[in-house]
Amino acid sequence: MAKRALEVAAAGGHNAIIVGPPGSGKTMLARRLPTILPSLTREESLEVIKVHSVAGIIRTAPGAIARPFRAPHHTISDAGLIGGGPSPRPGEVSLAHHGVLFLDELPEFRRNVLEALRQPLEDGYVTVARASASVVFPARFMVVAAMNPCPCGYHGDPRRRCSCSADRIDKYRARISGPLFDRFDVQLAVANPTWHELGGSDTGETSAAIQTRVQGARQIQLDRYRNLIGVFANAHLSASQVKRWCPLDAVGARLLGRAAERLGLSARAHGKVLRLARTIADLAGATEIRPADVAEAVQYRGLDRVRAPG
Secondary structure (H helix, E strand, C coil), X not given: CHHHHHHHHHHHCCCEEEECCXXXXXXXXXXXXXXXXXXXXXXXXXXXXXXXXXXXXCCCCHHHCCCCEECCCXXXXXXXXXXXXXXXXXXXXXXXXXXXXXXXXXXXXXXXXXXXXXXXXXXXXXXXXXXXXXXEEECCCEEEEEECCCCCCCCCCCCCCCCCCHHHHHHHHCCCCHHHHCCCCEEEECCCCCHHHHCCCCCCCCHHHHHHHHHHHHHHHHHHCCCCCCCCCHHHCCHHHHHXXXXXXXXXXXXXXXXXXXXXXXXXXXXXHHHHHHHHHHHCCCCCCCHHHHHHHHHCECCHHHHCCC
């Protein structure tokens, strides 16, 4: 399920958060994500080269570079993440342009640093203003975050006892604001594997096999949005574009309506489910979003159930 969720995230450029106890593979899953991402297009490559050149990072020819993967430490400042300095320079969000920004141990980042992420996640760029100049840097990236379910890490684990009080758990989770949490399209809860699973002989699919499907779905999106400026994947669609490109039939609309009411989905989360469903349909090669695609997309909003009233 975790591999499938990250396949969907990679295929549509969706943000993802992975929640689970220590040792459940959260960091490993995130660091393997670049192996299934589609290759950069020439246009994307040129944009990456420009940003990295401004930052003093030497890059080779456009066809020879991979998608950026940036993993800043949780002690990073807001200027280091967003960009700044006397002569404005790009931060980690811009260095991750058209790639992945991985935030491990998400609640350990300072609150002001995390809140600074909201604007680039929404707009796809950052503006660094100084007295001498104002500079706009591109910042269209996937953010993948990992966190424990509680301070000790074992809340909900059937094999380890959690030592945290309810109040301590609430304070820990409150470090991630609702508006920021809402911006994660894929919300994934993982558990520690059993000894049987660790010792099994089934190695599953290779990254290359998954990447082939991801590349095919992303090509469908590139063809579909070829006349839209700045839209390279389903996750980049604006609210008005979602209405145009992610229509539902009557059954799918009723299904999403019931889910939105049960989970208390915000308008933003509603749009993210539609974008996810569009990506799932693309992976299947379907021209229209089917009710099954909506149902799977809703499953990836699983952590909304924890936050839903009642």
